[in-house]
Structure formats: structure tokens, C-alpha cells
Amino acid sequence: MRDEVDLVVPVKTLDRAKTRLTSATGGDPVSHAALALALALDTVSAAARTPGVRRVVTITSDPAVASEMAALGVESLPEPGEPGLNAALRHGARTLGSSRVGALQADLPALRPVELRAALDAAAGRRAFVPDRQGTGTTLLLAAPGGELDPRFGVGSAGHHRLSGAAELIGPWPSLRCDVDTEEDLRLALVLGLGVRTANALPAWTT
Template sequence: MLWSVIIPVKTTQAAKTRLELAGTDRPQLALAIALDTIAAAARAEAVGEVVVVTSDADVQAGVEQIEGARWVSDPGMGLNGAARAGLERATHDARAAMLGDLPALRSNDLDRALLSATAEERSFVPDVEETGSVFVAWRSPATFEPHFGSGSAEKHAQAGHVRLPIPATNTLRRDVDTVEHLHEAYELGVGPRTAALLNAARARTAA
């Protein structure tokens, strides 16, 4: 079974406002995180396409360089509205939406979640803190309704989504909203774009 994976991405100017790290430009860091996430998702064997929903020109340009990914315009209706827009434009019956701030994501970890999701009509994966949702999947296109945002793990569970048995060590669960989260992701091993920025920042602050 091949999946369409939808990734909503904010404009880099508006993204990651809590992610001020010495020696880095926040919009550039947000862009790197998003593109590393998209590239990792596109490499997953179970992913037939990645649909990125964004109005950011830099994200759009970056997506065009990633094989297996394409972008559609963000309708400007918030995170869930963006996710729905991507889900409606997907080409595979099996569809998932995931966050775009998973710079440590490994393709095989996403494959494990998608394989597990094939057994459920609706499912989700919470973040490491157990409060938010990083990934939501629908095996049938008629059932999708994302509930991202504050307390989304509980909201998805209450809406009938089954929590998938994905361990906390799985890189899919480490989203990045704060500097502490970013350090944790770095220890797991972030993608090349994020790593280049963080390594350069560390070199500048150490000089």
C-alpha cells in the first residue's frame, strides 16, 4: 500500500517563533527543518507522494528540488485547513498528515508508522510529550478530519483515531518547537540542511 503524505508548512517568517538560537537565522532554520522533514518523508518506501501545503516561496522552491514531493497553495485557514487542503488534493486512497518540524525523521521510522497504520481505519502518533499529534493517518479518503493544535493527541483519540504503538525513541515523535527540542533532535541526528546550520552556529559561538 502506498500513501499520500501531507505536510503543512507555515511561512518561514512566521514559523518557530520560540526557536531563537544564537548564531542562527530563525527563518533559515525553519526552512531547513521543513525541507529535511519533507525529504525524509519522500524517501520512505511506503510513501507514493508528499504533498506540501505552503504559501512560502522559499519552501516551494525547495520542494521542487525534492523527488517525490510537490506543493499546493495554503488556503490560509490555519494548520488544519492546510492539512485538509492537501488531503483533498492527494492521489492515493491511504492518506496521512504530519508535521513539518521533524528534522531528525528517518524514513524507516515513518515506514514503521505507515505499516502500523494500515491495520486501522483512523490512527495517530503523539509527540514525545504525549500531548500533541505529529502524525495522523486515514486508510480511506472519506474519513479524514485532522485535529492538530493544542491538546491534539486527546482530540484525535476522542474522535476515534487509534493510537499507534510507536515508541518514544522513534524519530517521528520528536517535533521541534523549542531550543531544548532542537538539541534533542540534534542528538538523534538531524537532516543535512539543519545540521549544516547548527554546526555553523556552534562553530561561530565557539570561536
């Protein structure tokens, strides 16, 4: 039987999220929040449909995000007292107490379950990470079974995860490596095939 994994997905409050994408929505805060939410919902929906992913939990202090996730059947945990992305992920991983845990970024709107499954298989029981398409950031970090996640997300996180001893996984998984930070990333994700929520929240320039 396949090893099962529980995934923690961090989501900032929508009014602070995806600032590098602000120009894509013409500076309109309502459209921007809708796009940021759609990115996260499509990511989580694909992750939850991946065989062997037992549970997906978001970490967020935004009640609108928690409520939309609940409508998908996905539970949310509040942020811990300690600020920051890595603190949120450590808190989520420890709260879940899973036999195997991973952290997945919330901005993968083209994510295909078959590609996430292939990356989980490639980890083969190791603590491992998948770099983003530029090779500098990280889209997925997996703990070894029973091991600590030890997240080191932030600028240059691929290098930090590599230095921390995590195995680097690079495979034919464009949808897993295409995190959407900028308009250029959004255009590429559109070509790969966006999830339905992001497709519906796209700014006018894409149509």
C-alpha cells in the same frame, strides 16, 4: 503488497514559522528562516524516501519554501482561502484525492524512514495518529484507506485525535515523535541524528 500512502506536509511562511525557536538563532531573522526551512526540507526528504510513501506534497504560501521543495522533486499546493492549519490539511487531502492520505508535521529533522514505515504498518488500515514525545501534540495523522483525514491539530491535538476515534500509535520511533518546537527539542533531535540540512543550519551554541 504494502498499502501506499500520500502525505501532506504543512509549512508556514518562514517569517512566521517556529516562533518558539527564535531564541535558538539569537534573534537573527535570516538564520531563523534558514533553520525553519532546513527542518521542513529534512522532514520531507526522509518522508519521500520511505517505502510505500507514494507522494509527498507540502501546503504553503511561501514561494521560497515551494521553490526549495521543487528542487527536491516535491510539489507544493497553495493554502486554501480558509485560514489555519486544519483547513490547509483538509484542502491538501481533498486536492490529492488519494486512496490513503496522511498529515505529517514539518518539524521532524531527525526523521528516519524506517521509523515512519513502522508507524504506517502499525496503523494496519485504521485512522490513526502518532503523539509527539511529550504525548500532547501529534506528529502524524493517517486516514483510513478511502476515509477522511479529519485533522484536529493545535494545542492538545493528541487528546483531540484520540477523542475523535483515531487509534493511538506509540512505538519505538523516537525520530518520528521528536518534533522540534523549542531549543530543548532541537538538542534532543541533535542527539538522535539530524538530517544534513538542519545540521548545516544549526545555531552556533550547538557546535
